Amino acid sequence: MIHHELVIVGGGPAGLAAALGAYEEGLRDILILEREDQLGGILNQCIHNGFGLHTFKEELTGPEYASRFIREVLERKIPYKLGATVIDVSKDKVVTAVSQEDGLLLIQADAIVLACGCRERPRGAINIAGSRCAGIYSAGTAQKLVNIDGLKVGNEVVILGSGDIGLIMARRMTFEGAKVKAVLELMPYSSGLNRNIVQCLNDFDIPLYFSHTVVRIHGKDRVEGVTVAKVDDHLSPMMDTAFEIPCDTLLLSVGLLPENELARGCGVELSRVTSGAIVDENMMTSLEGVFECGNVLHVHDLVDFVSEEARNAGRSAARYLHKEISSDAEEIEIKTSGGIRYSVPQKILRNGDFSPIQFKMRVNNVYKNVEIVLLVDGEPVARKIKQIVTPGEMETLLAKEESVRRIKEGKEVEIALRRRG
């Protein structure tokens, strides 16, 4: 068994930023484990632009955004292994990985950052009737087949789900010569960005049907069409509204799930809302010395936020190894109310560290003219006014030093959404 002070699981945007964060805190014994043949994660196949506006004040494509971080990791000579899949993390921080080069690899770590991202919700999770014919892909799989492997996925396409990946793929497929016949969204609103609805659908006259879903897939060897129906207020299909769309391809963009098998395996406490770990302000999970960040913690919409969060997690891991922080303190639960589904971090440690804390959260519906308020024992200590909040856009609220002091000296802490006016 080999030993490393810090093992980072995942070499995507989160893992790379975590490594840089740890390096900045003076840590050198770092190992990144990446299961693909290159660093950069999902960004490698996200060839569209719009990444990095917050961080670099310019619009980069996914590969360009990734290469800035990869370059920094290479310059600092931070070690990494490619083609190495982590299959287990134990309670005492033994990381088990498999790779063609090393076979079975056992690493004793002193700290671990889980940065393994998320995966797409598959067909099986949404129960659509029909045979298991060819031509059904998750949107991200189609994206990889087209953008990396240069394969043609289909000619006549229906996309279920109007999340950003579905929208982006509508444009990509159109660019590749396919006809995208419709994008269907179960909800009465899209979880994708307006910008993508305009530039990926409207630009090419691709119809978007809200409150519609696929009730049946036709075809035996290959998809021949789908039956689509409008759904009622309870999201149940109304069969009298059903109609058929002939197509040879169905793309599913029906949500992302944090990939938390490793965390579950070592007994890390998970949130039922985010499906990621429950973490404190240092991004430390319930297992001392194990940290989470990026899409494995909660699904982000902007990679900039992933990088920022992961850098903090990496810094925290280094500070933990340098014995500057610990989880040895009373935990204050952060409650949420008024339409806020969750906050990350979910808990704060009652100690003397009053460094600013960035809370990230999502709402459960579209609300206009609201304020996000951080309350300590009923008293507001931080607030943010928003003209609109939507489930598709992560919100943030910064608690500055004075507010953090009040949180840590208070009893009840809550983040609430309140109507204004």
Place this chain on the structure above:
Amino acid sequence: MRELICICCPLGCHIKVDDSDMADLKVSGNSCPRGAKYAKDEVTCPKRVVTSICPVEGGEIQMVSCKTKDSVEKRLIFDVLREIRGKRLLAPVHEGDVIVPDVMGTGVDVVATKTVLRRNDG
């Protein structure tokens, strides 16, 4: 009359532009000045950055991703894509390499957005 959804912020205002007089566009439905500018630009000369892929021979992967270095007129999107698809590249290709110079006479280059090394180049 043109109807647009503003993309400047999550509000997504539904903006109407009265384009009966192109010299004097009347914008309504916007909540802020950014929306008015967006709507006028969209009606007079909409532009987009085009991103796509181009085949590479002998590379560690089959395709290199690319983009127009600046935005180009929206009506040229499919011409730009055709120009890109007509190219045959040989690995290695480096991020920033020009794939199509001055695409469609726009003065904008199409450049590679990732590095594709030769197979077994390490």
